[in-house]
Amino acid sequence: GIQVEQSPPDLILQEGANSTLRCNFSDSVNNLQWFHQNPWGQLINLFYIPSGTKQNGRLSATTVATERYSLLYISSSQTTDSGVYFCAGSDSGGGADGLTFGKGTHLIIQP
């Protein structure tokens, strides 16, 4: 199966700062998604982005499929952005839509 590496593992920022989170894959991936897990454990889907760029408010994501990485941008951070950000994907050879997740980036936004 594919390996998913996320960086940085931890990130502490002041409110209003911008950040970039990275996700590298060991092989070609389909079904690449970014999630935010809030401090209560709930996992929220942010983007379904197998390639290209998408934007949703202060968040945007870019996936360069040929180079096997994806980036999540958070602008003008707010304290409610705190939590763990996961990227996940499934490999192109598999029939399952079960995702392989990275270990996540733990983001703390301080007021």
Add this chain to the structure above:
Amino acid sequence: ETGVTQTPRHLVMGMTNKKSLKCEQHLGHNAMYWYKQSAKKPLELMFVYSLEERVENNSVPSRFSPECPNSSHLFLHLHTLQPEDSALYLCASSQAYTIRETQYFGPGTRLLVL
């Protein structure tokens, strides 16, 4: 917002107990998933169901037993668990199993095995 609900939200059980986790999705999806999230580890896929049939089982111990009576409900039956099974158990659903669709997650059940 979430169209996937899970009960209970928290569960404490002894190693000899039998309990069940419940997941319900209100999105009209055909595929449902169980994931396990342990501290400091990536999310692990446990089971996948498509149209009420199990299509993937990732070497999960037999003390975890899934059940999918219909496309809206998914259960995880637990028996003789070990303390290392303490984790957050997440249920997810997607439109279909064969189409690369977004997965939507429930709030999770936080399980503590004593």
